[in-house]
Amino acid sequence: MKFIIKKDILFENLNHASKAISSKVLSPILTGINFDLTEEGLYLEASDNEISIRAFIPKEDITEIIELGSVVIGARDIIETLRTIPDSDANITIEVLDGDKMLINEEFSGCNVKIDGMSSNEYPNLDMTLSKQPIIISNLLFKNIVNQTVFAAASNDSKINNPAFKGINFKINNNLLEVTATNTYRLSKKMINLDVNIENDINITIPSRNILEFSKLLSEDDNVLEMHILESKVLFKYNNIIFLSSILNASYPNVSIPETFEIEIECNFNDLYNKITRASIYSADREKNTIKLQFLKDEMWIRSNSPGRGDVNEKIDVICDKELEVAFSAKYMCDAIKSFGQDKVKLCFNYDIYCPIVIKSSKDESLIQFISKIIPS
């Protein structure tokens, strides 16, 4: 293998591929990136068994292809080496010697590095065959869907029983895409009408960590991505990147959305956010971050009280002739109201203690957030 390429092009694509490498994987070959130089261009593959990424640099973006071939090179070493070459436009000559050693030369920086690699024969075969009927979706919309939902999923180190809660659920019926994340104490749901009908219903749950890593690869340009759903995995194709993720093999519960509410008020986001944050400092239960909301005639009070530390009692004027007192996690509420990115949010309540608080926004009706009430012990 021998080729010449601009530093920036190689560096960017190595960075993309390296997102699949996990420090937890013990197999030495999986600390490397599999270089495969073909007549079409250079494929760069990385995997941690959970996620696999293949970045492709077409031959038009390679300054010169001198000899085809393949090799596996430690991702960290080559990325750190390229980082020390200051000129992003520099032409780098990459050559494989003695079967698995990579020589990296660049004239102006005087770079002359030899990296010991491994044979591509030892690299696992990643099946990245795409499906015939991908779902096509805007990358900006997809990024937004992830940002508005993923925080509600159970964290990776949570002790929750159902592994499905560590993922995000994608459900498609006809042209309705519903994306849900929950840790059972809070839930985010995003509903999008796709431009086309999908023939077969879809119901898959993708691990949150994987979807977050993929989301980081999406640029801010207006573009589209393809989602290919297969038997036991999902593949995303975006620009010249193919991203493969495992799917969680556990059924995702159905959640019904309450339609009517006894109290429904609209608040200024900043005012509500600052008051809840302030109250959270003096939460009685710091682990659950519990604060209280109390409705008295046309007043909504935000309260907290931590004996020995302090208390908060603050009022927001509202139009409401009912009375109610509820406790909830200030952190969950802040995450939920922030996710809309709007000036105003709607808080909706029912008296039933087991009925969650629902947060909506009249400007973004595609999103709905639930938070469980905390029942006084």
Added chain:
Amino acid sequence: MKFIIKKDILFENLNHASKAISSKVLSPILTGINFDLTEEGLYLEASDNEISIRAFIPKEDITEIIELGSVVIGARDIIETLRTIPDSDANITIEVLDGDKMLINEEFSGCNVKIDGMSSNEYPNLDMTLSKQPIIISNLLFKNIVNQTVFAAASNDSKINNPAFKGINFKINNNLLEVTATNTYRLSKKMINLDVNIENDINITIPSRNILEFSKLLSEDDNVLEMHILESKVLFKYNNIIFLSSILNASYPNVSIPETFEIEIECNFNDLYNKITRASIYSADREKNTIKLQFLKDEMWIRSNSPGRGDVNEKIDVICDKELEVAFSAKYMCDAIKSFGQDKVKLCFNYDIYCPIVIKSSKDESLIQFISKIIPS
């Protein structure tokens, strides 16, 4: 105690004082800031026994003083509370109730917080009496002195025997200020001619952590600070802040600077820095970060070799008819050459294996850096 003050003024000064608070201190009173409202203004004191800071807000900067008094309030609670008030110009009313509870009110954000505090009577008495003959020095110069030396001191968790090496040594003879930091494997020395003669010779060592915390309080404006050296402590006065630090009670070794060198070459900083960084990736000894420098006729080679990972062999053209091979820590060399902030640096060598590598710059003759050679084992 009752007064009205702009949020920003109180917030900034609380932040300054809170730098003295350490999470390691077990005494609850030392998690607090001692508020003392006098006729001259508001004093805010904090301490972790190692460092004490007193910030002063003169009465002209207080919107209204209604009642004098004092109280100790948890630093984190009050700073977090003020952070939730968005308008930096907001007038905040602070009032002490029931002896040690602080009520914080601000109209436009609806802030209504009561913080449980402690009595000022329980707060330790911090003696911040200044000396009569302070050393006056530019804050920008002082910040520069610290940045150019402190990194060479032994880290706080190092197992070094002499505690003096965890500090920075300030020595004054007549008008010459010498500042030294070393961990015995590397050494930084900064030499400054003060504008005035100091009557009594000075030789004190200040813990690095303390000097770094003080340095963070210095702004980028052109201003001066006062350094007051007392029996067992040093006090810095800067604007309305007094910063007290303990002194390390251990003698600091004298170091003689080699005057003549067998090899002396000047290099471009960027080129040298990038090549050394590149070589350090393939250091044979990753803990010591060892790389090699080899002089052959008019060539300086930078080399490293990590069996199984890779090697670097890169050349810089120099004018030098001597031969030499030395090994050293790439990290120490990078820190040293970076500290000059110059385009060019001078590397100076003697053949003696125990004679350190000396780094200088013709543009900043006040600074000198030493690095020990690593002796092949």
